[in-house]
Amino acid sequence: MSRIDGRTAEQLRPVTIDRGWSKHAEGSVLISFGDTKVFCTASVTEGVPRWRKGTGEGWVTGEYSMLPRATNTRGDRESVRGKIGGRTHEISRLIGRSLRAVIDYKALGENTIVLDCDVLQADGGTRTAAITGAYVALADAVAWAQGKKLVKAGRKPLTGTVAAVSVGIVDGVPLLDLCYEEDVRADTDMNVVCTGDGRFVEVQGTAEAEPFDRKELNALLDLASGGCADLAEIQRKALEGTL
Amino acid sequence: MSRIDGRTAEQLRPVTIDRGWSKHAEGSVLISFGDTKVFCTASVTEGVPRWRKGTGEGWVTGEYSMLPRATNTRGDRESVRGKIGGRTHEISRLIGRSLRAVIDYKALGENTIVLDCDVLQADGGTRTAAITGAYVALADAVAWAQGKKLVKAGRKPLTGTVAAVSVGIVDGVPLLDLCYEEDVRADTDMNVVCTGDGRFVEVQGTAEAEPFDRKELNALLDLASGGCADLAEIQRKALEGTL
Amino acid sequence: MSRIDGRTAEQLRPVTIDRGWSKHAEGSVLISFGDTKVFCTASVTEGVPRWRKGTGEGWVTGEYSMLPRATNTRGDRESVRGKIGGRTHEISRLIGRSLRAVIDYKALGENTIVLDCDVLQADGGTRTAAITGAYVALADAVAWAQGKKLVKAGRKPLTGTVAAVSVGIVDGVPLLDLCYEEDVRADTDMNVVCTGDGRFVEVQGTAEAEPFDRKELNALLDLASGGCADLAEIQRKALEGTL
């Protein structure tokens, strides 16, 4: 059986990472997973939120948003509605947690980095593309902060790399990196965030229809681990400039 | 090694489920997991939200909230702040999804059940206590709807049972059903929602400090499966009136 | 003529006051007036709002809220609607004013006590139950603050006791402590807050249907004074531990 777009079950969509897409941000990336396109910026500011002042430790946080016409039908802007939806909150929090997993707060010092992930076009997997792209923007921002001496010489705020991918069971078959059409048909949907050394930062699996058993869970985790390893390699090349 | 409260690693806190705590709600439960106390009500209304009208299918949703002094220091009310926090949104969505996993929408017919889970006292595991209690309130509400003939004779809107528990790795040891003091010290925190037949509805694991590897993940899933099986038994007794 | 629940016109519903219902709050009470159940907590924090800093005086304030299914039909949460309704505001303000009537700000010193009154089940008279219960929680919180030396030795922040009751004219007969069914049929509805020595803190009478004359007003005030005296006695016993 082959997939809608001809991929094998364990194959990522074409992934591109364009660094330096913004002249203003300290780190910025346009990442695409197939037709999903997310613009990630990393903004560095000296100082930390009030509750963290005087600790000598930094802070990293994320905000996720969709442009109104990122999807097939136009959605209302959350700024117009005056409140942020539950899904947006949930993904923003996930992005923040995922990136903080590879940050040494002490080494970062009292600096704050905000990762803004704005979805320009959605075709499934927007949160995983956002995390994967945000890591590269974060790495560029950290390097910028080191160059500007905001980070003390010799300190390494980044303790590793992080990437994310979705997996799901469609028509009984576990698949990697679902596009929108696969996502809506999936019985189980899982988002997995891994570090570059293959450990887990987040595992979020949801039964959309039928509950899933331990065997299915294991198959999905295997697929996701492989996909994250592939993404870590792509991130490495992007940062080397050899992508 | 023994735990703060003398439990073994795979032991739940004392769980109590008091049904019929409200004279108004169609189903209502005061559930406690140790010092965590959650008041769960199930409200049945005829009809469904606009986007579901005419489908012949019902709807189930959840809302979670903490009383301001449920915790050690008083928190601002979300109604006073004028917006709902990300954590509240996230847990409300989780409760809704978890309960919908055991609902046959067709059998429910065009009725809506809202599960309100208000935390009266928090000591870790509020979302898992909420889901476990909400299931019992839901079962009572469904029985009420059947009695009132809102549900067609012979139809069974409930397709199974659902319960939830937290697990985590504290000082390198996987533990079941973390209390607050364990929760803040945990490296990894996972919430698992299972059906009564042992399958997974939700698996949400987060590395709070160090990322976790596959072996740790497996140990946590084993613990959680056992805990959910124990909770399913407690739910069964509560509904039988033999708790 | 006897009432729905067999009481005489000048009789309170059964009143219970359970102290120490929360392990977190400095004072906490579950109070019931018949089927009306309100959970009152008193939270003490050092310091006062900005506009009161440096005065040497403390502050006491209240917040009232109904759980969504406290009533016969589920109401929307104010946090979800994003704004607090007029009724909630009005009752919160009433609770704060009523309790401040028995506080010596100087003796309290620069400490703040917040009284949260959350209605778990409503059957008429929620605001009067809230005030009556909040007084007991406040007394426990003041004692706690004295024990912790937040209040200077020898100072008595509480200058008296306070309780509240509703009265109304139903089918031409003045009645004490209306339950919901009586309340909706009342021509005139009055809430009266009294100190333990029988003086008035608040008198709020509203003609729901026909305006009322001075004679009716006097009959209602007589009833309310008697009811508040009974409640003061119940509060005293609860605080002595002899209730």
Add this chain to the structure above:
Amino acid sequence: MSRIDGRTAEQLRPVTIDRGWSKHAEGSVLISFGDTKVFCTASVTEGVPRWRKGTGEGWVTGEYSMLPRATNTRGDRESVRGKIGGRTHEISRLIGRSLRAVIDYKALGENTIVLDCDVLQADGGTRTAAITGAYVALADAVAWAQGKKLVKAGRKPLTGTVAAVSVGIVDGVPLLDLCYEEDVRADTDMNVVCTGDGRFVEVQGTAEAEPFDRKELNALLDLASGGCADLAEIQRKALEGTL
């Protein structure tokens, strides 16, 4: 003893009522109680709120607001803050209830009248001036609706007249119609709404400092009844055009 502005204890401030202040509204009045100036408009629309449709009954409601510089120091606009304060809510509700006390909903038919009371200049007693002025605007609006045949021939939507006044105890002396300087020094503050035949619609007394006893309450009610009778006479003359 004479008052700040030379009045006797039982004397109203000079009251003026200018009808027809707006060319758009169906009823409009600029009322002044001394330096307190309130602009009251009554807007008639055919139809009623959704919850009242099909009942054949009308609806009357009120909204109160202060211009930002109505007071001695400028206040933030509630529209800018994005939420309505508790005091505004409370007074808006009071205005609505007070005017509804003299409305026969059936006679009004399915029409809605909104009373907007905007305080242009505040010097104590803004809510009582608002109610007193709103009655006159309401009477004009009802006459307009009768003229336009929105109200059936022969039906009288107005069942009486309504006016309001504040009273308070200042330095131990009960005074009628407090100006701002008296209001801030009052131990007890009471707002009383009466119909033209001398019955009570609302009695709201609050102990600002010391609780008040029954004798003081009686003295305040006597004063208020007299003041409302004077206001009823002034309203009558304004509507006759002989003020």
Add this chain to the structure above:
Amino acid sequence: MSRIDGRTAEQLRPVTIDRGWSKHAEGSVLISFGDTKVFCTASVTEGVPRWRKGTGEGWVTGEYSMLPRATNTRGDRESVRGKIGGRTHEISRLIGRSLRAVIDYKALGENTIVLDCDVLQADGGTRTAAITGAYVALADAVAWAQGKKLVKAGRKPLTGTVAAVSVGIVDGVPLLDLCYEEDVRADTDMNVVCTGDGRFVEVQGTAEAEPFDRKELNALLDLASGGCADLAEIQRKALEGTL
């Protein structure tokens, strides 16, 4: 051809400016342009917003609002809706910019003046009446600040005068100072803010129907310049007390 109200094309409506309408505000004016009536207050406070502190410079800002029944049909209050509409924002910003054009921030020193313009009755040209009246209130407030020595002796915070008028093309004819009926029929609508020496502070022209050419634009600018000159003269007389 003559206009609805008999004016010639280049004639203003009757303009009245009543100073000292509020006893609280440092400057206050009730201005009317025909049936358009705007209440303008200028509130002086020592100090400036945070972002301007320590600069030695003052600040001037404006807020515009309509009473709900200022227009022919009642509009919802923005405080009730919980958000400020785009039109209100836009006009508030315009008022602030227009008045700041004649302010020497250094001479004003670290004082803030807020101009509140509340429309009591609308009949076209509310924003231009607001600016014209706000200037007079501002002049009175500046004089007050000079009298109170908030402004250093010899400093002149006002560098000139400012007034505003609307112009438009109705049925092909350029007209000055449109009333509501003309405004709704206008093809092009322009608001022009001029200083007393005839220079432009703001020019805002909008094609409501057909785009306009350079010749039409020139005709409108000629008309507006004349109107603003007439208004400057009226302002001068109002401030002299000879209006």
Add this chain to the structure above:
Amino acid sequence: MSRIDGRTAEQLRPVTIDRGWSKHAEGSVLISFGDTKVFCTASVTEGVPRWRKGTGEGWVTGEYSMLPRATNTRGDRESVRGKIGGRTHEISRLIGRSLRAVIDYKALGENTIVLDCDVLQADGGTRTAAITGAYVALADAVAWAQGKKLVKAGRKPLTGTVAAVSVGIVDGVPLLDLCYEEDVRADTDMNVVCTGDGRFVEVQGTAEAEPFDRKELNALLDLASGGCADLAEIQRKALEGTL
């Protein structure tokens, strides 16, 4: 004298228009004016807002927003702040009015087109780039609607073309299409929206420092007319596919 980036006074920055940037939207364009980059989408939906139903006429509206890191320092998201700023409202309204100037509502029929203009990178002139790009997206969307027969055969909803440019006086010299550095130094700033045949849709001139006289205004209008003509030619080429 030459400009920061070497342009002459009457020269536009390099303008690029990439059509078809989104696979979801009916029309979509990434437009750049130098370093200013705006993503414009046109979304077509059948039907019109409630107030326009049954008229047979369509509707066109616009929404403008800045990504948080579009500028040199990160701004808070309006969705997070919970309210839309005045500047955003003002520009959204301007975009809507500008595009409606070239729409024949009758020919469009009861269809709605929403133009979303999201600024990805800001370097001055974001609103004029937004309008210029939105026109191209609108033209593509109209063509799509014609292809789908949403628009009746033979009807031409577009009555012309529209483009916009900023002009300003910097150091006494009138300049076309200001970049950010020029914009902050400008004495006068003007945004001009023209149709392809050289007429004006909007003229918005603001004195940022000194008021401007008629001669300066004329010089700015000349420059703007030339710039809009150049932009109309670029739009034409983009739509022909020859850009």
